[in-house]
Amino acid sequence: MTSPALPSVPVPDSSVPDDALLLCVDMQPVFIAAVADGPRIQRRCALALAAAAGLGLPVALTEQVPLKLGGTAPDLRALAPGATVWGKNAFSALGDAAIRDAIIVQRHVRHLILCGIETPICVYQTAIAALAEGLHVTVLSDAVGARRADDARTCLDALARAGAHVLPAETVFYALLHDVTHPFFRGYTQLVKAHADPVAV
Numbered sequence: 423m424t425s426p427a428l429p430s431v432p433v434p435d436s437s438v439p440d441d442a443l444l445l446c447v448d449m450q451p452v453f454i455a456a457v458a459d460g461p462r463i464q465r466r467c468a469l470a471l472a473a474a475a476g477l478g479l480p481v482a483l484t485e486q487v488p489l490k491l492g493g494t495a496p497d498l499r500a501l502a503p504g505a506t507v508w509g510k511n512a513f514s515a516l517g518d519a520a521i522r523d524a525i526i527v528q529r530h531v532r533h534l535i536l537c538g539i540e541t542p543i544c545v546y547q548t549a550i551a552a553l554a555e556g557l558h559v560t561v562l563s564d565a566v567g568a569r570r571a572d573d574a575r576t577c578l579d580a581l582a583r584a585g586a587h588v589l590p591a592e593t594v595f596y597a598l599l600h601d602v603t604h605p606f607f608r609g610y611t612q613l614v615k616a617h618a619d620p621v622a623v
Contacts (some may be wrong), residue, residue: 438598443531444474445515446505447538447545448486449498456569457539462619463567464495466591469617470537470565471501473595476606476613480529481505484515486544514547516555526555533558535594537565541574549581559586560594 449467454460474481481502483494488509493499499507508521516522525531534552536545536559545566552559561581568574582588592614599607 438477438479439533441530441532442479442535443525443529443533444470444479444481444535444537445525445548446471446481446483446494446498446502447515447536447548448484448540449494449538450485450488450492451495452491453486453539454495457567458569458571459567463539463565464498465617465619466562466565467498467537468501469613470535470562470591470595471498472613472617473591473610475501476609477595477598479535479598482525483507484521484538484544485509486513487511513544514551515544516548516551522551522555526557531557533560535560535562537562537591539567541566541568542570542577546577546581549586550584553585561586561588562591562594563588564590 446467449464454464457463471481473479483499483502483505485491485493485507494507506524508515508518508524510518510521512518516525525534534549534557536549538545545561549559549561559581561578563578566574566578578588595610599610601607
């Protein structure tokens with residue numbers, strides 16, 4: 423079975439959709455340390471944030487109870503210095519009325535691209551809530567993580583059945599580039615190499 427095409431991409435004139443948002447969910451050190459393969463997830467989220475910056479794709483970050491659990495990992499925060507940062511108590515980002523209003527009413531987001539942790543909880547609930555609002559949802563499958571890999575796979579499968587696009591980050595960003603004439607193409611290929619998984623020796 424072939425995967426459905428991403429809504430709004432590839433796009434004319436090598437531009438990104440103006441109604442899309444990359445939402446990096448709860449990439450706080452306390453959670454990164456708790457999930458399986460946390461450093462790899464952090465590296466893939468870094469790729470997503472850097473690629474979004476190069477493409478001019480809007481970015482926002484959420485933090486779960488930041489006063490208690492701390493903020494976003496500093497290296498990730500540095501990749502999105504202009505990003506809005508929303509603290510939350512709800513697991514779903516859209517479960518917070520102010521965040522929901524900012525995304526849907528104020529920013530008129532129609533395509534939500536998700537990375538972060540944890541897949542079976544905050545990422546899953548945010549994606550389901552966004553689908554219920556009628557948004558297109560893309561989950562960057564290699565830039566989300568969980569404590570239990572089986573739980574993550576089950577939830578990603580469920581999201582795909584619910585209508586979300588579950589795709590690797592490189593697939594999504596290459597689709598946004600459209601072709602090699604995009605002015606960010608060379609910069610993006612350099613990012614891909616810089617954020618690649620280490621080669622086992």
